[in-house]
Amino acid sequence: MDELGLEVVGQRLEPDRAVLACRVVDSDQWCRRCGCEGAARDTVTRRLAHEPFGWRPTVLEVTVRPYRCTGCGHVWRQDTSLAAEPRARLSRRGLRWALEALVVGHLTVARIAEGLAVSWNTANSGVLAEGKRVLIEDPHRFDGVKVIGVDEHVWRHTRRGDKYVTVIIDLTSIRDGTGPARLLDMIAGRSKQAFKAWLAGRPEAWRQGLEVVAMDGFTGFKTATTEELPQAVTVMDPFHVARLAGDALDRCRRRVQQDLHGHRGRTSDPLYRARRTLHTGADLLTDKQKQRIEALFATQEHVEVEVTWAIYHAMIAAYREPDRARGRQLMENLITSVSRGVPAALTEVITLGRTLTKRAADVLAYFDRLGTSNGPPRPSTAASNTYAAAPSVSATSPTTSPDHSWRPAASDPNYTLDCEEPLNVSPTLARTLRSTNSIESMISIARTHSMNVKNWQNGNMALRWCAAGMLEASKQFRRVNGHLHLPGIRAALDAYVAAETVGTVRHDEPVIAA
Numbered sequence: 001m002d003e004l005g006l007e008v009v010g011q012r013l014e015p016d017r018a019v020l021a022c023r024v025v026d027s028d029q030w031c032r033r034c035g036c037e038g039a040a041r042d043t044v045t046r047r048l049a050h051e052p053f054g055w056r057p058t059v060l061e062v063t064v065r066p067y068r069c070t071g072c073g074h075v076w077r078q079d080t081s082l083a084a085e086p087r088a089r090l091s092r093r094g095l096r097w098a099l100e101a102l103v104v105g106h107l108t109v110a111r112i113a114e115g116l117a118v119s120w121n122t123a124n125s126g127v128l129a130e131g132k133r134v135l136i137e138d139p140h141r142f143d144g145v146k147v148i149g150v151d152e153h154v155w156r157h158t159r160r161g162d163k164y165v166t167v168i169i170d171l172t173s174i175r176d177g178t179g180p181a182r183l184l185d186m187i188a189g190r191s192k193q194a195f196k197a198w199l200a201g202r203p204e205a206w207r208q209g210l211e212v213v214a215m216d217g218f219t220g221f222k223t224a225t226t227e228e229l230p231q232a233v234t235v236m237d238p239f240h241v242a243r244l245a246g247d248a249l250d251r252c253r254r255r256v257q258q259d260l261h262g263h264r265g266r267t268s269d270p271l272y273r274a275r276r277t278l279h280t281g282a283d284l285l286t287d288k289q290k291q292r293i294e295a296l297f298a299t300q301e302h303v304e305v306e307v308t309w310a311i312y313h314a315m316i317a318a319y320r321e322p323d324r325a326r327g328r329q330l331m332e333n334l335i336t337s338v339s340r341g342v343p344a345a346l347t348e349v350i351t352l353g354r355t356l357t358k359r360a361a362d363v364l365a366y367f368d369r370l371g372t373s374n375g376p377p378r379p380s381t382a383a384s385n386t387y388a389a390a391p392s393v394s395a396t397s398p399t400t401s402p403d404h405s406w407r408p409a410a411s412d413p414n415y416t417l418d419c420e421e422p423l424n425v426s427p428t429l430a431r432t433l434r435s436t437n438s439i440e441s442m443i444s445i446a447r448t449h450s451m452n453v454k455n456w457q458n459g460n461m462a463l464r465w466c467a468a469g470m471l472e473a474s475k476q477f478r479r480v481n482g483h484l485h486l487p488g489i490r491a492a493l494d495a496y497v498a499a500e501t502v503g504t505v506r507h508d509e510p511v512i513a514a
Helices: 092-103 109-116 120-136 172-176 192-200 204-208 219-228 238-261 287-297 300-320 324-339 347-358 360-368 427-434 437-449 459-474 483-500
Strands: 006-013 018-024 038-040 044-053 056-064 066-069 075-077 147-154 164-170 182-188 212-215 233-236
Touching: 006 056, 044 092, 044 109, 092 109, 092 120, 109 120, 147 172, 164 192, 182 192, 192 219, 212 219, 219 233, 233 360, 238 300, 238 347, 287 300, 300 324, 300 347, 324 347, 324 360, 347 360, 427 483, 437 459
Parallel strands: 018 056, 147 212, 212 233
Antiparallel strands: 006 018, 038 066, 044 056, 066 075, 147 164, 164 182
8 A cells, every 4th residue: 555655544344345444644734825734624535446355346445634725725635646546436556457457367348347346437448548558658668679560450340430450569579589579559540651650650760770570461561661661671470471371272162162062161061061171280180080181182173172272281381390491492482383383273372372472572581580470489370270281292283192191290300389388288279278268258157147046045056056057158158269289288287297296196096075
């Protein structure tokens, strides 16, 4: 409470909240107009939502003294600006907790409002104001920036208004390996003029210090960077390059589906059943999925899909190559192979080759500047976010050896995967496990299901209602992102526990009640 200028004089713990009675430490009895001493006139109570005590909302009841000047008659109250903003309902420490819960804990605004016992609008307005004060208005947030990334984001899903914003992030710590990326700014719109105006508004010295700009395939960002930052190197990050190849694969699959069957994909169509499997890495495929792919490519009518699939996986293999020089050469060979001599039937590959040829310098620049990417540390597809192994094929050689196609990349002794030690959690699954939203959603649904129960007879009744609420919540369950990596983390947990446990652990011994 010292940082808030308050002193706690009492407390009251209730079942649903904790109340702290406080008083302002500084008396503040001198008139701000004439300097005369004021006389105290009764007291008023100001209630502020504070940082929760555990998950119990905490309320500060601050006793504030009004004063009346004995000289000029001016009336004022004790200064509580250290505790909260004027007319605010959240204390400064409560605002800080809410901002950390949103940014670090990945909690929703609804969960933050519940923890503070305030409305959603109050919590949202407080987080926005505190974030702007602490993060956006920080004069030093642009210091030391050498590498930036720019990308668009869809924030409005309505028909009216501009639904895009341009996001600028700091990738310097990613390139140097000193920490995660950092958000620099978000500007309305997605255009060359929007990004160019933002760059023009930065100091000249700061712009001259930029070395690399990572971006997607949007030419507006490329043109704005060339005009405003002529000394900077533009890099097309692998996340979006792999996305181009993945989209080409999907478009080819849909076109072949229409040509063969005359309708969109159905559950009984082989191409539709394999839509996700085509984006999955060979080292993650099950035996059933391998048989599905082999049966799919055994049909001559699907040769165009096989060629596009091979190009997509060859691109992933180039990015996964540990040797930068060899990875660059693989990518250069791939761009050359799809830029000329492609059969006219492969319209998606021709379009992909035209784009890669136009941005070849930006695509190849990544191999000289690893870490300059807006996406995950290793390329992943938007559909499955899994790492793919690639067969060595060209656009004019549609058939491949089955033995070569299914050789896992992990069998290479030089193969490395960016994971979190010591459990080798993939980045996709790690992002899911860092958030408690999935657990909180189930708890919220179970709580709503039993909210009308007023007379709890015993613990068994509570368990039955909890189980009924969980069954109701299970109807809305979906597979979490990275679920294919769950067997791997389970095996790693078993190995980790076995290594840390001394002696033999037995789980099948009978339990004897005390």
